[in-house]
Amino acid sequence: MEKRVTFKGWMLPLLLVAPQVVISAVFFFYPAGQAIWQSLFIPDPFGLSMEYVGLGNFEYLFGNRYYLASFVTTALFSTLVTLTSMIPALFLAVMADRLIKGAGTYRTLLIWPYAVAPAVAGVLWLFMFNTRVGVVAWYLGRLGYDWNHVLNETEAMGLVVVASSWGRISYNFLFFFAALQAVPKSVIEAAAIDGAHFWRRFFTIVLPLISPTTFFLLVVNVVYAFFETFGVIHTITSGGPQQATTILVYKVYADGFVGQDLGSSAAQSVVLLVVVGLLTVLQFRFVERRVHY
Amino acid sequence: MATVELRNIKKRFGKTEVIHGVSTEIDDGEFIVIVGPSGCGKSTLLRMVAGLESVSDGEIRIDGSRVNEREPMERDIAMVFQNYALYPHMTVRQNMGYGLKIAGTPKRQIAAKVDEAAALLQLSDYLDRRPKALSGGQRQRVAMGRAIVREPKVFLFDEPLSNLDAKLRVQMRLEIKELQERIGVTSLYVTHDQVEAMTMADRMIVMNAGRAEQIGKPLDVYERPATLFAAQFIGSPSMNVLDGRIEAGEMRLGSAALGPAPAGLPDGPVKLGLRPEHALPDPDSPLRLRVRLSEPLGANTLLHGQLDQAEAPFTACLAGVHRTNGSGEIIPLRVAPEAIHLFSPETGDRLN
């Protein structure tokens, strides 16, 4: 799309784009270029010189047990987060959509947790499941279940998944609720006249009609699980135990800042870059679908 | 007040020429309507006068001085847009005064001018409203008010009535014409509606495919259309055009003789232009209309069908109520020889 009317001159527009272009260049393109460049080198142990290794860092990465494990962890984690945040949200949205009055109130109440930072959510859930003082951990103990996410890998994964999904329920609820509200009432009534009961109507009519929203949320939640859950993991498990909750983004941080392994960290950044690219393409294809919908 | 001169105006977008050289001189206070079908270049022509499009070739002069290179505001023009282009976040008062405000006019003076224009347009009660809270006709008036307060040399109207419903269009048509006569500003008015062109114009420019087919007073264009296009575009329902010929000084359609041809025309094929309203029932006429459909409008009746002598469809417009027996009826019609327009089959130019 283009404007028919344009203003003349080129000094002014260049001045106008300058701030964004300069900031992007300095804080975006240069670092991104650096990441790609550094991924081709290994610094010597004293950090004095760099040795060119070509794709060596990548070969090393994909031969590395821990890195491959991190891929699996990330896949598992993002699948679980997506499901855990979408299913309850859809359920609540369906319930709220059945109401004539009061749906808005529930929306206002459920919107809250979205505003809570993932890192803060991590602290809240850590507090509930803390092995020493956590209320939930304590009650589980009374029931005969010995909760210890510090040692148990499954429990650790479960906890970061729940803590990451919690705030997302609000987000998904908002989108599902709006989508449900936009389903034409006449369609539902027609189905009712055809004799379909509520859940039958839901699965055969409503769910297909809101599928664009569902696809959209799938992609968005995967992106969230990949890139925005660092705070949760850092506050609750720091990637442990035994790297059981080390997702890719956490590993970039751990190797680059804690481990000071610049070459490997840079190579990981490049791999993530490719992942982001793929997700973006997915998102754009989805956007296109939506336009036609 | 000003004259406007177009000298061989051309417009190219890239390599495509869309306006092929239009020239005319517009007198001070004259109301010129540029009329034509969509895509004929009429809006582009107007926008070139406004300074919103560059002029590829030729010269535009306002009050004798060349304005090709001037910015819109330096040309001292005002423009009324098709969708009004009111600033949605400003009140009527702010909308009307915006141009003056930019020009640095003192506030008090702006207020006075806006009040005056508002009174003229019956907008005084709406000055503090936003465009959203106005009806279509009122928005139209605000757009005109915005033009008036600047007291420009030239008014430019770009299809200003096409967003209004039919009834309002008739009313606003009168209002615009009245207003223009009252303040007497030279005006250029673009429309695709030949009724607007006929009723409002002092002179009209009939445009087609980037050319001015005819420039003249509405009735002159109606009575003596210079080209087939102008003939068919002006007048409603539009002129019937039939393939005929001139033979031994007589106009003929098939076997029927239509009367003597104007002197000096050689024998050969011609295009015959017959206006529907010039067809009169006449039992003795050889022209026989086989009616397919009749549209009774009350004041007159439109009969659609085909003449025995021609392949092309034919429409007749008979005065008053005319009850037909329905489809298939045959009505003999006569057209006076002096009411027949003759056009060259090759060029479409008028022959008589």
Next chain:
Amino acid sequence: MTATHDIGPGPAQPSGRRAAEPPPGMVERRGASLWLTHALLILGVLVVFFPIWLAFVASTVTQPEIARPPMPLWPGDRFFENYREALLSGVNVPVATMLLNSLVMAIGIAVGKIVISLLSAFAIVYFRFPGRTFFFWTIFLTLMLPVEVRIVPTYEVVAGFGMLNSYSGLIFPLIASATATFLFRQFFLTIPDELAEAARVDGAKPMRFFWDIVLPMSRTNIAALFVILFIYGWNQYLWPLLITTDPSMNTIVMGIKQMFPSGDDIAEWPVIMATSILAMIPPVIVVVSMQKLFIRGLVDSEK
């Protein structure tokens, strides 16, 4: 594609179906079923709220009450003491300082991003200038990379500028993304051409047009974006964690983690929980009080 209509799958559409509804018919719920629906929703709300409630309770009791599980489930009487302690002394640094840092960062990011995006989107939409397409794609590319992906080199750049432990270091790297530019571009494209032409006929120069017409017309978009960006900025964790080594520059969201003791010492839970609650309040207030704008911003910014 217009700025508001085709963008989001849901909330952009009017939700007026309920308002214009006929009296309850066969597909409406009544009686027991209605109560069940309410009951399930209330249960949902309670479950979602429980962590926040627990944090609040913990922020109003004493350390020993928490250290001896199970902790109470009803607020105690130490509200003022705990919050005063958190705000004025904290653990490493007064929480008031961290709140201020967060506020500066969140507002800085929101305002900075909005300003540079408005300007560049205006240039790209309303001018034809050399390199326009190049700049367009340059900006477009930045859409694709979250800061998490390029942390190490970005850190080096910021360190090189000596911007560690500074507000500019906190803010600048996070405004180098193009979401807002695209949003404004989309919106500007929906502004009718005639408005710009009318402004030209009225004699407005480009910046005058920007200031008098474009900016006021973008008010709602700007406000919606501000809400979203404020929360985005406020909730940042990784970046402040990397570049603020000086506790007095910590933001509250990342500062909470710093309050946990290393080793086996017991954390000061009441103060930590009071800090958590304080960290939530500003974004929650923004979201709840500006719900409409927030939802709109959410929908818009998801492209």
